[in-house]
Amino acid sequence: MAYEAVTNTGETLAVAETHGWNSVISDWSADKQTFGVPWGKAMMWIFLLSDIFIFSCFLIGYMSVRIATTEPWPDTSEVFAMTIAGQHIPLLLIAIMTFILISSSGTMAMAVNFGYRRDKKKTAALMLATAAFGAAFVGMQAFEWTKLIVEEGVRPWGNPMGAPQFGSSFFMITGFHGAHVTAGVIYLLVVAKRVITGFYDRKGSYETVEITGLYWHFVDLVWVFIFALFYLW
Amino acid sequence: MAYVAIADQVQELHDPTTFIRKYIWSQDHKVIAIQYGITATAVGLLALVLSGLMRLQLGFPDTFSFIDPVNYYQFITMHGMIMVIYLLTALFLGGFGNYLIPLQLGARDMVFPYMNMLSYWIYLLAVLVLVASFFIPGGPTGAGWTLYPPQAILPGTPGADGGILLMLVSLIIFIVAFTMGGLNYVTTVLQARTRGMTLMRMPLTVWGIFTATDLGLLAFPALLVSGVMMTLDRVLGTSFFMPAVVSMGEQLDYAGGSPVLFQHLFWFFGHPEVYIVALPAFGIVSDLLSTHARKNIFGYRMMVWAIVAIGGLSFVVWAHHMYVSGMNPYFGFFFATTTLIIAIPTAIKVYNWTLTLWRGNIHLRVPMLFAIGFIFTFVHGGLTGLFLGNVIVDIPLSDTYFVVGHFHMVMGVAPLMVVFGAIYHWYPKMTGKMFNETLGKIHFWVTFLGTYFIYLPMHYLGFLGVPRRYFALGNTEFLPDSVQSLNASITVSALIVGSVQLIFLYNLISSLFKGKPAGPNPWGATTLEWQTPDTPPTHGNWGPALPGCYRWAYDYSVPGAEWDFLPQNFPPEGATIDSDGIVRSTDGTPA
Ligand code: HEM
Numbered sequence: 001m002a003y004e005a006v007t008n009t010g011e012t013l014a015v016a017e018t019h020g021w022n023s024v025i026s027d028w029s030a031d032k033q034t035f036g037v038p039w040g041k042a043m044m045w046i047f048l049l050s051d052i053f054i055f056s057c058f059l060i061g062y063m064s065v066r067i068a069t070t071e072p073w074p075d076t077s078e079v080f081a082m083t084i085a086g087q088h089i090p091l092l093l094i095a096i097m098t099f100i101l102i103s104s105s106g107t108m109a110m111a112v113n114f115g116y117r118r119d120k121k122k123t124a125a126l127m128l129a130t131a132a133f134g135a136a137f138v139g140m141q142a143f144e145w146t147k148l149i150v151e152e153g154v155r156p157w158g159n160p161m162g163a164p165q166f167g168s169s170f171f172m173i174t175g176f177h178g179a180h181v182t183a184g185v186i187y188l189l190v191v192a193k194r195v196i197t198g199f200y201d202r203k204g205s206y207e208t209v210e211i212t213g214l215y216w217h218f219v220d221l222v223w224v225f226i227f228a229l230f231y232l233w
Numbered sequence: 234m235a236y237v238a239i240a241d242q243v244q245e246l247h248d249p250t251t252f253i254r255k256y257i258w259s260q261d262h263k264v265i266a267i268q269y270g271i272t273a274t275a276v277g278l279l280a281l282v283l284s285g286l287m288r289l290q291l292g293f294p295d296t297f298s299f300i301d302p303v304n305y306y307q308f309i310t311m312h313g314m315i316m317v318i319y320l321l322t323a324l325f326l327g328g329f330g331n332y333l334i335p336l337q338l339g340a341r342d343m344v345f346p347y348m349n350m351l352s353y354w355i356y357l358l359a360v361l362v363l364v365a366s367f368f369i370p371g372g373p374t375g376a377g378w379t380l381y382p383p384q385a386i387l388p389g390t391p392g393a394d395g396g397i398l399l400m401l402v403s404l405i406i407f408i409v410a411f412t413m414g415g416l417n418y419v420t421t422v423l424q425a426r427t428r429g430m431t432l433m434r435m436p437l438t439v440w441g442i443f444t445a446t447d448l449g450l451l452a453f454p455a456l457l458v459s460g461v462m463m464t465l466d467r468v469l470g471t472s473f474f475m476p477a478v479v480s481m482g483e484q485l486d487y488a489g490g491s492p493v494l495f496q497h498l499f500w501f502f503g504h505p506e507v508y509i510v511a512l513p514a515f516g517i518v519s520d521l522l523s524t525h526a527r528k529n530i531f532g533y534r535m536m537v538w539a540i541v542a543i544g545g546l547s548f549v550v551w552a553h554h555m556y557v558s559g560m561n562p563y564f565g566f567f568f569a570t571t572t573l574i575i576a577i578p579t580a581i582k583v584y585n586w587t588l589t590l591w592r593g594n595i596h597l598r599v600p601m602l603f604a605i606g607f608i609f610t611f612v613h614g615g616l617t618g619l620f621l622g623n624v625i626v627d628i629p630l631s632d633t634y635f636v637v638g639h640f641h642m643v644m645g646v647a648p649l650m651v652v653f654g655a656i657y658h659w660y661p662k663m664t665g666k667m668f669n670e671t672l673g674k675i676h677f678w679v680t681f682l683g684t685y686f687i688y689l690p691m692h693y694l695g696f697l698g699v700p701r702r703y704f705a706l707g708n709t710e711f712l713p714d715s716v717q718s719l720n721a722s723i724t725v726s727a728l729i730v731g732s733v734q735l736i737f738l739y740n741l742i743s744s745l746f747k748g749k750p751a752g753p754n755p756w757g758a759t760t761l762e763w764q765t766p767d768t769p770p771t772h773g774n775w776g777p778a779l780p781g782c783y784r785w786a787y788d789y790s791v792p793g794a795e796w797d798f799l800p801q802n803f804p805p806e807g808a809t810i811d812s813d814g815i816v817r818s819t820d821g822t823p824a
């Protein structure tokens with residue numbers, strides 16, 4: 001990665017072009033900054049690393065109580081099935097939710113792209129679409145919670161279908177993830193508003209859009225793991 | 234894309250003007266550091282008082298009617314948790330990390346000062362929530378600092394009503410605060426160094442704090458998750474950690490949870506936590522030894538890799554705290570092996586410290602005394618750690634006073650030695666005043682020798698089988714009578730050591746007013762914080778231009794050099810060092 005840096009005494013430092021492992025080495029042995037990215041982006045990556053550990057602990061904790069508990073685990077494809085027009089379809093709602101969330105990653109990626117092209121309108125529109133997908137996801141999750149609580153009688157401390165840890169883990173993990181999605185929606189709305197008002201044009205960089213995108217993709221990716229480990233197992 | 238490093242961009246500095254902006258609601262890393270330091274010290278004093286009360290009970294049982302078993306358990310829990318988390322973690326990372334990272338790297342501040350400020354206020358909230366538990370009905374939790382379920386949340390354990398909840402909530406708040414600060418420290422180290430400051434030129438202090446912060450960002454998640462799960466168990470009646478329990482003749486509503494899962498999560502955090510406290514101490518002590526021995530640190534690269542290796546390995550040893558938990562014995566074999574492997578980089582560090590002193594021009598000033606004291610106490614605690622790391626030796630010793638002696642030596646006294654040394658070392662920079670040397674030396678000798686009088690006998694008590702976390706020994710016939718007299722003498726030493734800390738505080742406060750002006754670089758140290766144009770450094774640290782960095786931090790007694798130290802901003806083309814220890818270019822302007 002070759003770049004030029006202007007020092008505060010005014011000299012221009014040319015940093016040599018390097019490839020492969022050499023570029024890793026030259027990044028790490030550089031002065032001033034290890035990665036050629038803005039501070040906010042570096043910080044978001046580190047935060048996400050920490051957040052990965054949080055979600056891993058939740059999921060590992062859930063898996064280990066699932067193994068430890070003495071009562072049978074409810075059959076998730078039955079619990080999360082829906083009957084529509086007399087048809088009994090397992091995991092229907094979750095499939096739709098997953099589809100929505102993954103689509104929102106697509107619109108987010110496009111928003112980042114248009115951001116770098118300084119296309120204010122399209123960037124903002126795509127971010128709002130992403131936020132709308134996110135809000136739809138949270139809404140459907142609220143619907144799913146209500147259905148479980150009201151119709152199936154699932155409570156954090158017990159349920160009629162089997163091991164009490166089923167409800168405990170379900171509410172804890174999807175709740176924690178849902179909180180992440182909700183935070184992401186708010187984050188998207190704030191950044192989208194700034195895109196519209198031209199804040200990033202004045203700042204000269206649309207990097208914040210990309211940073212928001214990092215967070216959003218991460219939340220999606222985590223959902224894939226929750227989907228696989230909670231609903232499909 | 235042409236990319237101008239942010240350290241090079243012209244920065245606008247909004248100098249705060251009002252008192253509140255400057256000293257209270259401040260975004261300046263130095264003010265935040267001092268706020269962290271004062272809060273941590275205050276709550277640490279509380280923990281010290283609690284330990285004194287415990288010692289009174291142990292040394293002179295049946296004498297103090299105001300200490301009953303319930304209080305004792307509450308004291309022990311609050312003492313342990315405060316010392317480990319709210320004092321040492323907060324002081325090393327929030328205090329020294331905040332103060333030293335930007336200064337030693339030649340930066341103007343942390344990368345996100347506003348978030349840094351929030352980190353302190355949230356930490357203060359965590360402390361207040363914790364202390365509030367003393368004032369609620371039932372008092373603070375008495376579950377032990379490890380908070381093991383099922384007992385932690387069952388009736389019968391002190392503070393099972395509200396105390397445990399406040400403890401868990403306070404920990405969760407603390408983790409939020411730590412994360413905000415920690416992200417700042419790591420990003421600042423990675424992305425905001427001055428020109429010439431490569432990673433391999435950073436002082437070891439920064440390496441230690443940086444690695445410890447990384448550990449914190451990856452280990453606190455486990456504590457967060459176990460805290461959330463335990464809160465749910467307590468509040469909503471879930472059974473993550475709770476098996477079916479009959480408590481006081483009643484079958485409780487819990488069933489099917491796994492108490493051992495909590496232990497795994499807790500120690501996945503808990504062991505790295507030991508190194509969160511130890512690695513900054515390792516880093517700082519290296520700099521103190523090198524500066525006051527006027528010699529370069531022996532094996533700088535090895536020291537860096539040892540810090541990183543210890544940090545990495547600390548994530549794969551956690552179950553050595555669980556040999557007696559009933560987990561699969563093959564696990565014990567694995568974890569004993571990894572534990573002993575950590576001893577290798579650790580031993581390398583100890584050798585290198587010793588070799589740094591070897592033939593050095595040792596100035597036995599107060600910071601140096603504490604640094605050398607650290608080597609002793611750390612080696613001592615480390616050696617007993619080797620005993621406890623082996624399953625077969627640990628089984629009879631675990632939950633005895635041998636363990637209490639071990640962990641106090643290795644993660645209580647040793648890091649505190651560095652805390653004291655570091656405060657004395659940087660006090661002149663932080664205040665512009667010199668502390669009183671004589672009082673400092675009294676503080677050192679009483680503390681250093683006193684801790685040996687306190688903790689050495691504890692190892693022996695452990696061999697005899699004196700159990701840990703006991704309010705009183707009662708009719709334990711296998712224990713000789715000498716146990717009681719030893720306990721009394723430990724208590725007397727502890728009270729002396731505790732009260733001598735008042736001299737330390739007196740010294741710090743009175744020197745603020747009466748201390749001699751220290752000058753910008755009283756120790757003749759090489760790192761950049763000693764080169765600031767003002768002492769104490771003002772907002773923005775460096776005046777108009779950032780210092781450059783041309784060398785590592787250990788150019789002491791360089792052969793052929795005119796001065797016995799060359800600061801990191803001493804340019805290759807030469808310059809002069811004035812009598813204050815500040816580098817000037819040959820025409821007299823600041824370098
Ligand atoms: C003069 C200083 C100190 C004294 C006299 C002291 C005394 C004690 C005593 C009497 C106990 C209870 C042991 C038992 O009954 O089993 C204890 C426990 C403990 N102390 Fe200290 N201590 C001191 C400093 C520290 C420091 C600096 C740390 C920081 C790491 C620390 C960490 C702990 C921990 C983690 C426990 C275990 C708590 C538990 O079992 O839940 N102590 N200390």
Ligand SMILES: [Cu+2]
Pocket residue numbers: 503504507550551553554
């Ligand atoms: Cu450990």
